[in-house]
Amino acid sequence: MTTASGVSGKADLLDYDDVVARFDPVLGLEVHVELSTATKMFCGCATDFGAEPNTQVCPVCLGMPGALPVLNATAVESAIRIGLALNCEIAPWCRFARKNYFYPDQPKNYQISQYDEPIAFNGYLDVPLDDGSTFRVEIERAHMEEDTGKLTHVGSDTGRIHGATTSLLDVNRAGVPLIEIVTKPIEGTGAQAPEVARTYVTALRDLLRGLDVSDVRMDQGSLRCDANVSLRPIGRKEFGTRTETKNVNSLKSVELAVRYEMRRQAAILVAGGSIHQETRHFHEDGHTSPGRTKETAEDYRYFPEPDLEPVAPSAELVARLRGTIPELPWLTRSRIQQDWGISDEVMRDLVNAGAVELVTATVAHGASSEAARAWWGNFLVQKANELGVELDALAITPAQVAKVVALVDEGALSNKLARQVVEGVLAGEGDPDAVMAGRGLAMVRDESLIQTAVDEALAASPDIAEKIRGGKVQAVGAIVGAVMKATKGQADAARVRELVLAACGQSG
Known part of the structure; x- marks a missing residue:
C-alpha cells in the first residue's frame, strides 16, 4: 500500500494491481456538453465565450419575476441529432422539469432540466480502445437542460470556496444550452476501467465535433465529465457505494480520476472501512478530495416545468435529422x-x-x-x-x-x-x-539576375572560387549561401548551385 497526499487532504492508496485482483470496478460517466447555438436555451442572449462578465444577460436568464422562457429550436434539433448518433430512441413526447436546490450560480435558484422524460434514451456507443478492440458503452439517456453561471472564488489557494475571501458571480453562462449524456453502469472493464473512461469521453468528444453541435473545448468548459466510480468484490453482483468526481476537464484527467478513486476506495475497503456517497473534486496533481454529500433525485424536488410546453418531435423531423448524421x-x-x-x-x-x-x-x-x-x-x-x-x-x-x-x-x-x-x-x-x-516574396525567375549574383559572389570570394575550380566541389555551399542572401532567399538554390559549378568549370 502506498500513500498519496494533496492540498485538500491525504489518502492511503492500494497498489493498482491489487485493486483489480480483488475488486470489480463499475463506472458511470455523465458528460455535459455546451451546445454551440448562437443564443441561450430559453432566451435570446448571446453565448459567446469570454465576454465581459454579466453582459450577456436578460430578465429571463437573470430569473426576474414574470420573465418567461422560450425554447431554442436549434438546441432541440442538436439534442435529437446527438441522440441519433448515440443510437438512442427519440421520445415522441417529452417535457422539462424544475430541479430545485440552492444554486448560488443560478439566479432563479432552480435549473430547467429533464428528469423522467428525456428526449433521447436507451442507446450505445462502440468505443475504440488503444489496443484496436472496441468496448460498447450503454447510454441511459441524453437530456436537455441549461447551464449555470460561473463562480470565481478569490483569496483561496485552491481556487475553491474553502478559504476564499470573496466570491464573484458571472451570469453570462447561465442558460447556455446543455445536453447531459448519462451512461448506464459500465461493467466488465476490469483493469481497463480508467482507459475505457478516457477513450469513451474521447470518442464522445470526436463524435460531437463531427456533428458540429459543440466546440467541445474541455479547457473552456464546453465539455465536462462527472466520473462515478464504485468497487465490488469480484464475484459479487450488488454494486458498491459510488463517488462522483465532478467537472473533470481533460481526457487525461478523466483517466487519472478513475484510477485514483479505484485505488483510494480499495484501500478503505481492504482496511474494513466503508465508502461515503459523495461528490469529489479533482486536483491537477492527480488526486481527488471530498466535496459534498451526494443528493438523491428526491432531494432535488423535481416537478414539471409549468412555463414550457412539452416537446413532441415529429417522425418527419427525426427522419430528416437522421439523414444529417455523419460517419463515425x-x-x-x-x-x-x-x-x-x-x-x-x-x-x-x-x-x-x-x-x-x-x-x-x-x-x-x-x-x-x-x-x-x-x-x-x-x-x-x-x-x-x-x-x-x-x-x-x-x-x-x-x-x-x-x-x-x-x-x-x-x-x-x-x-x-x-x-x-x-x-x-x-x-x-x-x-x-x-x-x-x-512582401515581394516571389521566386527570382530571371536567370540573368541570378547569373549576375553568382558572378559577384565568386568575385567577392576568389579563394573559395579557386577551391571549386580545383575540384573541391563541397566548397560551393558558401557561394550558394552568398547568392541566396543577395537575392533575399528568392532564387532557386538548386539552380544557383548549377550556375556556380558551371562558372568554375565543374559539373554537378
Whole structure:
C-alpha cells in the first residue's frame, strides 16, 4: 500500500494491481456538453465565450419575476441529432422539469432540466480502445437542460470556496444550452476501467465535433465529465457505494480520476472501512478530495416545468435529422489513414493536434496529403502553440494552405518563402497571393539576375572560387549561401548551385 497526499487532504492508496485482483470496478460517466447555438436555451442572449462578465444577460436568464422562457429550436434539433448518433430512441413526447436546490450560480435558484422524460434514451456507443478492440458503452439517456453561471472564488489557494475571501458571480453562462449524456453502469472493464473512461469521453468528444453541435473545448468548459466510480468484490453482483468526481476537464484527467478513486476506495475497503456517497473534486496533481454529500433525485424536488410546453418531435423531423448524421469519426480516420498510407503513431499525433479534419479539407482543395500533413502537423501546430490557441482557431483556412502548397509546387515559392507567406496570412495581410506580392516574396525567375549574383559572389570570394575550380566541389555551399542572401532567399538554390559549378568549370 502506498500513500498519496494533496492540498485538500491525504489518502492511503492500494497498489493498482491489487485493486483489480480483488475488486470489480463499475463506472458511470455523465458528460455535459455546451451546445454551440448562437443564443441561450430559453432566451435570446448571446453565448459567446469570454465576454465581459454579466453582459450577456436578460430578465429571463437573470430569473426576474414574470420573465418567461422560450425554447431554442436549434438546441432541440442538436439534442435529437446527438441522440441519433448515440443510437438512442427519440421520445415522441417529452417535457422539462424544475430541479430545485440552492444554486448560488443560478439566479432563479432552480435549473430547467429533464428528469423522467428525456428526449433521447436507451442507446450505445462502440468505443475504440488503444489496443484496436472496441468496448460498447450503454447510454441511459441524453437530456436537455441549461447551464449555470460561473463562480470565481478569490483569496483561496485552491481556487475553491474553502478559504476564499470573496466570491464573484458571472451570469453570462447561465442558460447556455446543455445536453447531459448519462451512461448506464459500465461493467466488465476490469483493469481497463480508467482507459475505457478516457477513450469513451474521447470518442464522445470526436463524435460531437463531427456533428458540429459543440466546440467541445474541455479547457473552456464546453465539455465536462462527472466520473462515478464504485468497487465490488469480484464475484459479487450488488454494486458498491459510488463517488462522483465532478467537472473533470481533460481526457487525461478523466483517466487519472478513475484510477485514483479505484485505488483510494480499495484501500478503505481492504482496511474494513466503508465508502461515503459523495461528490469529489479533482486536483491537477492527480488526486481527488471530498466535496459534498451526494443528493438523491428526491432531494432535488423535481416537478414539471409549468412555463414550457412539452416537446413532441415529429417522425418527419427525426427522419430528416437522421439523414444529417455523419460517419463515425474513428471510422473516417481509419479509412483515410489507409488512403494516406500513414502509421498509427502519425495518425495519433494528427488526432491529438486536432489536425485530421484540417488536413482532409486541405487535401480536398488540391494539396497532397504529405504536404497538408507537414503544414498542419508541424509548422501550424507550432504557431498555434505560440499563440495559445487551438489549431482550428488560427487565421488561415485549408483552402489558403492548399494555395501555398500549390505555389511551392509551381516553383513560385521556396519552402522558406512559403513559411513567410503563411506568417503573413496569419497576421491578416490577405490571401497567399496578396502576401507574396505585398512582401515581394516571389521566386527570382530571371536567370540573368541570378547569373549576375553568382558572378559577384565568386568575385567577392576568389579563394573559395579557386577551391571549386580545383575540384573541391563541397566548397560551393558558401557561394550558394552568398547568392541566396543577395537575392533575399528568392532564387532557386538548386539552380544557383548549377550556375556556380558551371562558372568554375565543374559539373554537378
